[in-house]
Amino acid sequence: MVSVSVKAPGKPATQVDFPGKTAEQVTVLDLKKAIRARGIKIAELRQRLSLPDAADPKARPAVxxxxxxSLAKYGIKExxxxVRCKDLGPQIAWRTVFLAEYFGPIVIQPLLYHLSTKGHTLYGALHKAGLSFLEATPAYEPSTLQKTVLALIVLHYVKREYETVFVHKFSHATMPFRNIFKNCSHYWLxxxxMTAASFFRPQYGAAAVKGTVFDNPIWIGAWSLLWVYGEFSNYLTHMNLRSIRTPPGQPRNFPKGYGFDQVTCANYWFESLTWIALTAMTCDGSFALFTAxxxxxxxxxxxxxxxTYRKEHGKNYPKRNIMIPYIW
Structure with missing residues (x-):
């Protein structure tokens, strides 16, 4: 019979028993359900179970x-x-967080574009409101460059939303609710x-860039092709990662094939290419900062x-760069 002593903050130790079962037969989820049933009213998704180190109480506990x-996999005996039980607080699904993150730019980019170009005077209004560093310029005709960049950014995040719903599989179901604000700030702000307010200015409008490289179809087209290559390749790597995902509790496979024969994280490399392409196309500081x-x-x-891959697979893991082909 498995018998575990569970200690939660502010509560006396609670004995949780599993009659007739061994530590190999009891899972961590079974223990979480039993803890809740024994009077520690913490939902399973909010429980963080860990094993204290008897030899060194100050050491970081194993989670x-x-x-x-199974409990046996973590060294728990009959x-x-x-086991210590901590309440992680309110949780939110990872999939929901991803959808919220990517929704921001899909709405904000077109909105600021609409408010900043022909028929609107966003920058003039901000100038009158006291932001004197902004020129009180009249509405302007947007350039082909601005229209192209807007389309590429929206398409990028629409693709990410699609992948979140239909492609990605998540190792963990939830994350702390408070993290959604930190995660969303990267994409929303x-x-x-930042990039929309900087790039959808009259300085990048049709009249301002006329006759410059930013009005050259070859310049815009070349960087757009690199963007398409990065996006399509990124999608292929995500499908590859989906195909090798193992059920929870089983050893993880490592990806092989397109992109992954050169680097461990080809998906990140191709994602980087898309933002490098936009930064080079615009030569705008806000895009450079976001890309960096x-x-x-x-x-x-x-x-x-x-x-992690090298630790889990040892000599079986092939020699490859980490993220940047031939460099790192």
């Missing part, structure tokens, strides 16, 4: 992170084991507001993923 894993922040974050994720 029982996978609901489908008796004498202690940096991409939605985004690529920097993806580099961190890629390094973590690379280390």
């Amino acid at each position: 029982l992170s996978e609901d489908t894993h 008796s004498g084991s202690e 940096l991409c939605g507001v 922040v985004s690529v920097g974050q993806m580099l961190q994720w890629a390094l973590k993923k690379h280390k």
Whole structure:
């Protein structure tokens, strides 16, 4: 019989028993349900179970992170084991967070474009409101460059919404609700507001760029082709990742094939190409900043993923760069 002592903050230790079962037969989710049934009123999705280190109480506890894993996999024995239960607070589905993140630019970019171009005087109104660093210019005719960039950004995030619903599979069902504000700020403020407010200005309008490289169809078309290549390749890598996803509790496979034969995180590399293309096409500082922040974050994720694959697969993991082909 499995017997586990559960300690929750502010509550006495609670003994949870599973008569007639071994630690191999009881999953983490079974334990969470039993904890809730024994009077610790914390929903399963909000529970964070961990094992304290008896030898070093200050050490970081091992977290029982996978609901489908057995207790034995985490070293819990039939008796004498202690588990700590923490309330993670309100949770929200990862899929919902992704949908909310990408929805921002889809709405904000066209809105600021509409308010900033022909027939509207957004910048003049802001100038009158006290933002004297903005020129009180009249409404202007948008350039082909502005129209193209707007279309590419909206298409990018529509694609991301589609992938969130129909392609991506999530390792964890939920995340803390408070994180949605941090996650959305990257897309809503940096991409939605900052790039749109900077790029949809008269300085990039049709009259201002006439006769310059920014009015050259070859310039716009070449960078647009790189963007299309990056987007399509990114989609292919996402489909690849979906196809190798294993059920919870089973060893993870690592991706192979297109893009992944060169780097561990080909999906991040192709994503980076799309933003590099937009930055080069516009030569706008706001796009450069957003691209730098985004690529920097993806580099961190890629390094973590690379280390995880090498740790899990050892010598069976092929030699490849982390995210940037032939460089890193």
